Amino acid sequence: MKQVLLTALAINISATAFSQQTNQFKLIDNYVQEAIKTNQIPGLAIGVIKDDKVIFEQYYGTENLEDAKKVSPSSMFRIYSTSKLMTDVGVFQLIEQGKLSLEDNVSKYVDNLPKDWQHVKVKNLLTHSSGMPDFVAFSDILPEYSGPKTIERLSKERMDFKTGNEFRYNQTNYMLLSMIIERITGQSFEDFILNNQFSDVKNQVVYSSNALEKIPNRIIKYNYNSETKKYVKSTDVEGKKAYPGNGIAVTLPAFLKWSSHLSTTDFLHQKTKDMMWQPFEYGNKKDVFAYGWEINKANDIPSYGFSGGNVSAYRFFPQNNMAIIMLSNGYNFFPAQYHMVNHIAAIMDKNLTDSYSLAEESIIAEFAKKNNIQNAEKNYFTIKSKNPKLDFENTLNNLGYILMGNSRMDEAIKVFKLNVVEHPQSGSAFDSLGEGYFSAKNYDLSLENYKKSLELDPQNTNAKNMIEKINGIQVQRN
Template identity: 35%
Template sequence: MLVNEKLIMKKQYQFLLYFLLSIVFNVSGQNIAVQKQIEDYILEVQQQYEVPGISLCVIKGDEVFYKKNFGFANIEHSVPIKKTSIFRVYSLTKPIIAVTVFQLIEQGKLSLEDAISKYIKGLPDSWKDIQVKHLLTHSSGLPDMRVFGSGAELTEQSAKEKAFKESMRFSKGERYDYNQTNFWLLHRIIEKITGEKLADFIAKNQFEGERTNVFFSSDSKQIVKNRVTSYFPFATGTMIIDLPTIEGDYMFAANGLNITLDELVKWDKRLKENKLLKPETKMKMWETFSYTASDKVFGYSWNKITRNRHDSYGFTGSLITAYRIFPKDKLSIFLLSNGLGKIYDIDTVVDKIANIIDKDIYNVQEQTFYKLYQILEDKGLADFKKSYKTLNELPNYNELNLEEMVNSLGYTFLRNQELQKAIQLFTFNTQQYPNSANVYDSLGEAYLIQNELKLAEKNYQKAIALGGTNGNAKEMLVRIQAKKKK
């Protein structure tokens, strides 16, 4: 080989090496920048909402894209969150229970159409034809055990006796109504079918027998090695150690899972690799349930959240834990925390993390809200109405809840003391959604603030005629009558 040929080949090799290194460096640099953005955002959330400790993990493809612990597992003793920290995930337990139910369905031991009376005896007559699917989708219409009290004195027997005396809240399948009684029943159905304790069956069939870093306990006061202390502001308005909730073993299916971040990540991997459920069974579990009198988008104990045509499935627990999987994007986000000082929407935090990783994943509702707000501010109601009418041409139109959006815009102007704009928006919403009690309730509120008592009264009465707004419209009418007398 000639010398000049060797030099040419050397230069070609060097060029290729530099080219490959530049790609690697650039990708690595991009990842570092994104990871820094995630970290800055979580630190901001932690400070703003007084979150004691957070354990966060993002899986992209088959790799851990980002994983870090923040803050304290126990504030009083300055114990940091670490790899071995165990979180009580509260209602994030429910998707695990859904997987258990669908495992039994795969085995031919259970059906979504089964009446619960097939497995549980001694139920009130009005409960007997409730089906398994109604429990999973919170559409049973059953009275909710969580309203009966808390603590060790609320035994399973006393909770059951109280529930059995209550009337049904609505007809089965009608609408979504979050309810812990549903999961007490699922707990007992699972144990009846398997002949095993719920905790034992789930450990064996979902967590490869792990019992140290995955276990069930609905009592946050119980002393457990490595478990984080939970803190909430609900009892006093400031953050204190978690008060007793419904603690008994009978509530394990509703709120009892305790787990480390690593074990939850392993569980997610098994779910993705179809080791927990067959692909078709998993898709059935995520399928949107058809309520007879509601447009609620919800699967079988899984929230379905779509962000700019990116479908995701997951759940949250007690405002402090969240898990979300974007199957087509091969993205999973885990956010486990041990409390908060101020209430915030943890799903919004998950949305933001997803958006930092992939700019195409964004909340269409939120972005449209701000665009319409700006149009109202800059151009007025006429241009707002024109823009509103074009929204149904958007490819992601089905992600928009326009009734809720216009209502939120109305309240934004109400808080800004721009009363006339608020009334215009609420009035527009009643024209678009004449069968919604909520829009008339909102318009009534604006008129009440304006001291237009007759118009306020008229709209609250309309809200009541359309089914009411959980007693608010009736309460407001009482206040109007008192105001009239003065």
């Protein structure tokens, strides 16, 4: 009798767990479809892996808008800067093997570095604290330039800041990491990564930073043109030096396998991963970033990941042994990758609920709807009343500029006005409202708000310059 009762109890627990999981899947699917509609995402793949098992894997929409080919497990999404995570793992594999150290100077492995770069260390590359000039900022550095030729050109430029002092996102850092990997291993950078992280799915991963290159099953990102109200395919062309920073296209199944390997000791021992996810100590004592990984916390539960091109994101939650992957090919209003990952995490585990992210997502979704400003404002104040401690100054500011960029000027100004009402002591909020009125050619109100901004923030040089510019315009008009 006891055995029968235990068996019945086990069956009941299993059925309850299955029912709960099924409900989670429905909630995720319903949410994802709503997010696709809100952001007009052409194609999307979502994966959730927990305890080394894929528990959610779904495909939505189309690979492209030309022939409406459906997104499928064979679709290879460009993940842009999320590619950096694979570079990070590759670096720490070499560290674990004793072939490299975070404290090594880059000059130990890369020849002919400028004098100011001589004491930049490997750890500074991973944490974007090198201070070196970023090659993407210089139009005369061509896609076909090699690493050494790029270094030669950059040697003419000053350092951006003192090494180690701050975080400043920089593709030169990752170009140098790939050169270090090639020097140590004797392999091409891409072969090293593919052989050591994707050996079981090589046919589902490709390195290319050229959107014009014809690669079967590779999905190219769409950019939304706010003037024509249409999507256009990206035509970005970069060379091999960009591979470590943005070069991977990968299927969702291959990415899920990569994540499963990462969660075990297939790639790295736990001690090494702990080192990789340790916060770097920046000189300014303000910036927060690990060794190549963003650090996120929800209710003091840490997670680590990165995003790329505003169309992909990866997040690993060590305490939950769970990872979420979001792969897409475009959006028309606001980049959705972080909100989607955070929302799905909250569905999977209420303890991972990021109240700010969920509230911000709702605010943005309502303002994204055209001719909905009154309902959007009502929704905003409802959220504020429920979450009085949350501050949405940056959210409203970003929304205003996004609306401006989408040629919705009247709505943009209303959002900027809402922000100054909500933040009457913010010089930045008045500066943005001044810019909104300036773009609408309402120079009197623009001048009034720039003066208010300067009054609140006397160091605002932009406001000073704009006041002079508007005064000049008004003199010419009179």
